[in-house]
Amino acid sequence: YGKKAFVWAGLRPKVFIMEPDHMKTIFFNHSTFQKNFKVTNSVVQELITGIIRFEGEEWSKRRTIMSPKFQLEKLKQMIPLVLKCSDQVIIEWKKLVSNSKDGSYTLDVCHDIEELISGVTSQFLFGIDYAKDKEIFHLITQLSELTKQATKVSNLPGSKFLPTETNRKSKRLTKELHQRLYKLMCERKKAIKEGKVVEDNVFNMLLESEIANNQDEMIGHM
Incomplete structure (x- = not known):
C-alpha cells in the first residue's frame, strides 16, 4: 500500500511504480528493466502487440519515434478536438431532455x-472520423472482450490449435x-x-518514419 508497494500474483511479484522519477529511470534504462512476463495465450497475443511487447533496442526505437507526439505541448493541441467531441455528446443529451414530456431524462451515459x-x-x-468509420474500433473492442475472457481460462499447451469458438472468432x-x-x-x-x-496523427507519423528509414537503407546499399 502507498507509493512503495508490491503484490504477489502467484509466484510472481508485481511492483507498483508511483514516483515520476522512478518511471523515468525505468524508461531510460530499458535494457536493465525488461518486462518480466511473456504472453502465451494465443487470443491475448492477437491484441497485445507492437511496442507493448517490444524489448531492448526495438522498444527504444519505437518509443523515440512516438515520444514527440505525446509531449505536453502536443497533447494540449488535442483540447479543441476533445471540446468538439464533447459538445456533440452534450447536444445529443440536450435533445433527449427537450424531447421528453416532463423536461427530464434518465440516461445511461x-x-x-x-x-x-x-x-x-x-x-x-x-486521423479518421469515428462517426463515419467505426469498424476498426469495433473490431478492437471485440478482440478486447475475447482477451478478457481468455485471461480467465487456463492456457493449456497447444490450446491455440484447437478449433474452439473463441479461437475461430x-x-x-x-x-x-x-x-x-x-x-x-x-x-x-x-x-x-x-x-x-x-x-x-500517430499513424501517419509512424508511416513517415518507416518510409524515411527504408529510403535511408536503400541509400546505404547503393
Missing part, C-alpha cells in the same frame, strides 16, 4: 462516454482488422509519397 473516448482516440491515433477478427489497417496504411503511404498534405 456509459455508452456515450465510450463513444466520446473512441472519437477522440480515432482522430489522435489514426479471434482469428477471424484479427484477419479483418489487419486487412482494414493494411488498406488504411497503403492509402496513407501513397499520399505521403505523393507529397500530399496528411494530418498530424
